[in-house]
Amino acid sequence: MVEKVYVTYNEIHKLCQKSAEEILNRFQPNLMIAIGGGGYVPARILRSFLKRPSGPNIPIQAIGLSLYESLPPSDPSAPSTPVETPGTKVTRTQWLDLSSLSMSNLVGKNILIVDEVDDTRTTLQYAVTELEKDVEEARKNLGLEGETKFAVYVLHNKNKPKKGHLPEAMVKEGRYMAAETVPGNCWVCYPWEALLVLYESTLLVRTMLTV
Numbered sequence: 001m002v003e004k005v006y007v008t009y010n011e012i013h014k015l016c017q018k019s020a021e022e023i024l025n026r027f028q029p030n031l032m033i034a035i036g037g038g039g040y041v042p043a044r045i046l047r048s049f050l051k052r053p054s055g056p057n058i059p060i061q062a063i064g065l066s067l068y069e070s071l072p073p074s075d076p077s078a079p080s081t082p083v084e085t086p087g088t089k090v091t092r093t094q095w096l097d098l099s100s101l102s103m104s105n106l107v108g109k110n111i112l113i114v115d116e117v118d119d120t121r122t123t124l125q126y127a128v129t130e131l132e133k134d135v136e137e138a139r140k141n142l143g144l145e146g147e148t149k150f151a152v153y154v155l156h157n158k159n160k161p162k163k164g165h166l167p168e169a170m171v172k173e174g175r176y177m178a179a180e181t182v183p184g185n186c187w188v189c190y191p192w193e194a195l196l197v198l199y200e201s202t203l204l205v206r207t208m209l210t211v
């Protein structure tokens, strides 16, 4: 039986706030690459917490990777969040603009890859391997100097044996960061996936205004 773990927007905001200090201490990113769709919201929240008073906003680029096929809920009238089944291969739905101007912004930088959940690690392995390859190719083609470093940040890491692997140096040097470790057999339900939206606070305000 898969245990569902529900997280709220507020909990995610707090996780990002807590993690930002550690990310700044360990890595000082110049740029984030969010893995869509789940990495977009955490990356945007992190950007506010990573900004230093007189420093620039850290730009966010996006890639789209898909590993899981959505299953319809067993009872279509039930507004539940469907648990999904693992796919077998990673599909690119969106990738970096590989033109030399865009790629030159990545070479020699500290790049933080952001996703919401590390389950089998297949997606992260794909993202890190492919991004390293593309940035290195761009560095050579453009004749640029400078080492590009990658780090990974996820909100939740599932405590289970992983199918995918990250570079040894990344793990050893603390460039893999997870805000929380959750049980390996759980399914994390994120607020942006919810189909049933509650309007409690709006109702409360309306009630207060009308009485």
Ligand SMILES: O=P(O)(O)OC[C@H]1O[C@H](OP(=O)(O)OP(=O)(O)O)[C@H](O)[C@@H]1O
Residues within 6 Å of the ligand: 035, 036, 037, 038, 039, 065, 066, 067, 068, 115, 116, 117, 118, 119, 120, 121, 122, 123, 124
């Ligand atoms: O560690 P893994 O087993 O590779 O699984 C993690 C990936 O699965 C989910 O993506 P999904 O393909 O469901 O796309 P989504 O982010 O658009 O929901 C999630 O966003 C991660 O990217």
Ligand SMILES: Nc1nc2[nH]cnc2c(=O)[nH]1
Residues within 6 Å of the ligand: 068, 117, 119, 186, 187, 188, 189, 190, 193
């Ligand atoms: N929403 C969601 N997507 C996933 N992809 C892989 N594992 C998970 C999970 O626990 N929750």
